Every structure is written in structure tokens, then in C-alpha cells.
Amino acid sequence: MSHAPRIRTVLSCSLLVTTLAVATTACSESEPHPLSAKPYDxxxxxxxxxxxxxxxxxxxxxxxxxxxxxxxxxxxxxxxxxxxxxxxxxxxxxxxxxxxxxxxxxxxxxxxxxxxxxxxxxxxxxxxxxxTAPARKVLKVEFGPEKGTYGVGQPLTAELSAPVKTKAARAVVERALKVSSKPAVQGSWYWVDDEVLHYRPKSYWPANATVTAESSLEGIKVSDGLHGGASEPLRISIGDRVEAITDASSHYMTVKRNGKVINTIPVTTGKPGFSTRNGVKVVLGKEYFVRMRGTSIGIPTGSRDSYDLPVYYATRVTWSGEYVHAAPWSVGSQGYANVSHGCTGMSTGNAAWFYENVREGDLVEVVNSWGDTMTPFDNGFGDWNVPWAKWRKGSALDTGAREGRTATDAARLRPEI
Missing domain, CATH: 2.60.40.3780 (Immunoglobulin-like)
Known part of the structure; x- marks a missing residue:
């Protein structure tokens, strides 16, 4: 019992000695304590x-x-x-x-x-x-479409103010272009050409989603002498999922909203030599009245196929002039035969209903036609006809060959009835 306090004293002294050993060196008059010394200059x-x-x-x-x-x-x-x-x-x-x-x-x-x-x-x-000095040349990005509400098939676009040609420079640009949606989806940019990119999800946008696109490119070096500039962000809303599927062999269009059939319409599509394009198209706009002339697509005046007609309730799906529209002159063939020059025709009442129930970005698909498949980029939004694996290869952040767009159609506004 008498030795216990002595043992504790010895242990305490051993710790104290270790501390003092440092303190003695540091606190001597010849050397300052390293913890109290000022950092060197x-x-x-x-x-x-x-x-x-x-x-x-x-x-x-x-x-x-x-x-x-x-x-x-x-x-x-x-x-x-x-x-x-x-x-x-x-x-x-x-x-x-x-x-x-x-x-x-x-x-x-x-x-x-x-x-x-x-x-x-x-x-x-x-x-x-x-x-740092300001950029000598600035690359600006303009997002599209305009602010508003669109269908589930509406791609986003990014138009650049200067061409970006190398894959390294494209990767810099693409990393800075951010797209988000609620609910979230998987998507990717595709370089259409040196100055235009399109963005789409793997599948269509979810109904009633909110989509935002923005750029963090400002000030970032893209290539020698070219830096990113400020860009306005874009926010759009997505409406219901509306899709119209036209079967050119049965001559009927089925219209669905959020997966439920809401109308079945007898139609006529392109006759031989003017067959309607197959594939998925996106509504580009709506025009209450359009005057359609055969000369706009190369049909000579006075020939058997010549026409000059007032057309109402015209919903555009290609820039070259393919519409879904009222065709009262062909009501007898609607549901039975294809007699148009490429458009999808229906009665005036059905065309008015269709016109009122679709918006830009909604889906219009044609199946079982003798026509070619809708091209991806040169005649509207044929983006959905590109398989997802191939679409991913159009990104500068992925590997693989890219398929650029062709020259813009010189007659992009010509109608095809």
C-alpha cells in the first residue's frame, strides 16, 4: 500500500520528462519554440x-x-x-x-x-x-426551342456562333452544356455539324416533365484564340404524351394520349411516286391556312398531277412541306386508298380536331408506307429514327463514327399535299 503512490509518481514523471525534453530544447535562450516561431518569409x-x-x-x-x-x-x-x-x-x-x-x-x-x-x-x-485578359474571339451558344410547353418528342438544340471542328474542342464545348430534367432521364448530345448540336433522351421525355439547358462555357478555352461566352439558359415544360400513328396500309391514324387511344381517323397518304415518309416525325408547327401548289415540288402546271389548292388546319411535320391537313376533295378515298402527294389527308372535321389536340413536339409516326424513312436532321426532327447506340456515337464524349447532316433542303418550305 505504501508503494502505490510512489509508482504513480514515477509514471507521471516519465511522461513529464518526455514533454520537458522538447520544452527544454525549445525554451532555451538560444533557440525559440518552433510552435511559437513566425513562419518564414x-x-x-x-x-x-x-x-x-x-x-x-x-x-x-x-x-x-x-x-x-x-x-x-x-x-x-x-x-x-x-x-x-x-x-x-x-x-x-x-x-x-x-x-x-x-x-x-x-x-x-x-x-x-x-x-x-x-x-x-x-x-x-x-x-x-x-x-486574365478577355477573350479575343467568343463562342456563344443559343439554346432552342423557345421557352414554352412542348410534346415528349421535342429535341433540344444548341446553335454555336462559330464552327467547332476538332473532337478535342467539341469535347470542351459538350462538357459545358448541361441538361437536366425532372424526372431525370438518360440523354446525350449529338453533333449534327460543326455549329449545331441536338439533345434527346434515350426514350421520349416523360410526360409533364421540366427540362433545363444551360452552359458553363463562359471564359473556358475551346481552342487557341477561342473562348466561351455568356449564354442564356433555357427552361421548357413537357406536356402529355401525345402520339399519332398512321398505318399507310390500313389507311387509319390512331391517336393516343398518355398511352390511351383517344381517336381513330380514316386518312389517305402518298400515292405511288409520292409515298409518305416512314418513321417518327415531330410536330414543327401549325398553320390554319396554307396555299399548296404542285409547282413547289416540281410538278409542271397543267400536268396530270398539277394542283393549286387552299388547305386548312395544316399541322407541319417536315420543313419540305409534309403536313397532316384537311383534304375534303379526297374524303371518298380516306380509309380506303392512298391518293395524296405525300401529306396525310383527312376530313375537315377530323383535321380541325387533330389541329386542336396536338402541339409542337408531339409525335407523328408513319408505318407501312412505300416511302423512305424520315431523315434525322435535314428536314425537321427525325432524331428518333436514329438508334440510341448510334446516337451516342454522335457525342464528342463517346467513340465511334458520326453521321452529319446533309445540305439544307433549298425548298424547305415547299408543301406536299
Whole structure:
């Protein structure tokens, strides 16, 4: 019993000795305590290739920071712009130099924190700030369609103010184009050509969804001398899922809303030589009245197929002039035979009903016609006729060959009755 307190004293003294050993060295008159010593002068130990005074850094050149003197080294560098975007970089193994590995943002303000230590391990920190020069050439993005409510088949578009040709530059642009929807869906961009991209989900948009497109490209280097500019975001609403399926062999159109059949309409489609295109099309617009002439699609005046007719309740599905419209002159053939010049014709009453019950972005599909399949991009929105695996290959962020669009149809507004 008498020895227990003595044992505790010895153990306490052993811990105290360890602490004192450090304290004795640090608290002697010849050397200061390392925890109370001031960090060494980091400003005198680093070099910086940023701008001096009122000059602005060239965003096309890398940022470099070096350690000066044999007894100092860089341990970390953090560079961020005013939006909080980090500038990637690499530090050499010996800590003597840091260099940015990603392009600087044009027209941005940067803050750089440099952490260093001397040969004895004493830390140092220096904070630097600089601005980058504005872009010499700006790439702007304009999203489409206009704000509003659309059908489930409506693709998004992004039109660029300058051509982007290389895959590396396209990847920079595509990473900055963000699309989100509620509810969320899987989707992808497709490069139609050097200046136009389309975005669609793997399947159609969900009914009653909200879709947002925005760009974070501002200031980002796309290629030498070309940086992204500011762009207006887009937000659209998606309505009910409305789809009209025309069977050219049975001469009937079935119209569904959210999977439920709401109407079955006798129709006529294109006769031999003018067969209606197969495949999925998207409603492009509605025109109460259109004057349709055979000469607009190359039919000579006075020939057997010549026509010049007033047409009502015309719902456009291609730029070259394919419509769903009223055709009172062919009511006797509707439901029995194909006698049109490519359009889908129906009675005036049915055409008025169709006109009132569809909106831009709704789906109009034709099956069992002798016509070619609707092309993807040069005559409206045939995007849904591209299989998903092939669509993904149209992205700059995926591998594989891309299928660009053909030249714009010179007669994109010509009607085909």
C-alpha cells in the first residue's frame, strides 16, 4: 500500500520528462519554440509568372510558380477563379515548380494560395491575385426551342456562333452544356455539324416533365484564340404524351394520349411516286391556312398531277412541306386508298380536331408506307429514327463514327399535299 503512490509518481514523471525534453530544447535562450516561431518569409522564396501591376495574364499561356533558393520548396498550390472553379496543375517531385495543366479562364479573377516550407520544415504561405485578359474571339451558344410547353418528342438544340471542328474542342464545348430534367432521364448530345448540336433522351421525355439547358462555357478555352461566352439558359415544360400513328396500309391514324387511344381517323397518304415518309416525325408547327401548289415540288402546271389548292388546319411535320391537313376533295378515298402527294389527308372535321389536340413536339409516326424513312436532321426532327447506340456515337464524349447532316433542303418550305 505504501508503494502505490510512489509508482504513480514515477509514471507521471516519465511522461513529464518526455514533454520537458522538447520544452527544454525549445525554451532555451538560444533557440525559440518552433510552435511559437513566425513562419518564414514565403514571399521571398517563390517566383510567379503572373502579371505585374495593371497587366492582365494571357489566358492562352500556363501559370507557373517556382521556389527560389535551395532551402525552400512548394508543398501545395490552390488556384481558383471568382466562381470557385479550380485550376488544375502539377507540382514537381522536388517541390521546386508548379505549372497549370488546364487552360486559364478568359476575363476572370484568380486567387492563388501557395504553401511552402524551408529546409527545416517551417511553413510559409503566400496569397496572390491576378486577372486574365478577355477573350479575343467568343463562342456563344443559343439554346432552342423557345421557352414554352412542348410534346415528349421535342429535341433540344444548341446553335454555336462559330464552327467547332476538332473532337478535342467539341469535347470542351459538350462538357459545358448541361441538361437536366425532372424526372431525370438518360440523354446525350449529338453533333449534327460543326455549329449545331441536338439533345434527346434515350426514350421520349416523360410526360409533364421540366427540362433545363444551360452552359458553363463562359471564359473556358475551346481552342487557341477561342473562348466561351455568356449564354442564356433555357427552361421548357413537357406536356402529355401525345402520339399519332398512321398505318399507310390500313389507311387509319390512331391517336393516343398518355398511352390511351383517344381517336381513330380514316386518312389517305402518298400515292405511288409520292409515298409518305416512314418513321417518327415531330410536330414543327401549325398553320390554319396554307396555299399548296404542285409547282413547289416540281410538278409542271397543267400536268396530270398539277394542283393549286387552299388547305386548312395544316399541322407541319417536315420543313419540305409534309403536313397532316384537311383534304375534303379526297374524303371518298380516306380509309380506303392512298391518293395524296405525300401529306396525310383527312376530313375537315377530323383535321380541325387533330389541329386542336396536338402541339409542337408531339409525335407523328408513319408505318407501312412505300416511302423512305424520315431523315434525322435535314428536314425537321427525325432524331428518333436514329438508334440510341448510334446516337451516342454522335457525342464528342463517346467513340465511334458520326453521321452529319446533309445540305439544307433549298425548298424547305415547299408543301406536299
Amino acid at each position: 514565403a514571399a521571398a522564396q517563390i517566383s510567379f509568372n503572373g502579371p505585374v501591376g495593371s497587366a492582365k495574364a494571357d489566358p492562352d499561356k500556363p501559370l507557373e510558380i517556382g521556389a527560389k533558393g535551395k532551402e525552400s520548396r512548394i508543398t501545395d498550390v490552390t488556384a481558383t477563379d471568382a466562381l470557385g472553379r479550380y485550376l488544375a496543375g502539377e507540382l514537381t517531385a522536388d517541390g521546386t515548380r508548379w505549372r497549370s495543366t488546364a487552360p486559364l479562364v478568359a476575363g476572370a479573377h484568380y486567387t492563388v494560395k501557395v504553401s511552402t516550407e524551408d529546409d527545416g520544415g517551417a511553413p510559409g504561405t503566400r496569397t496572390l491575385a491576378f486577372d
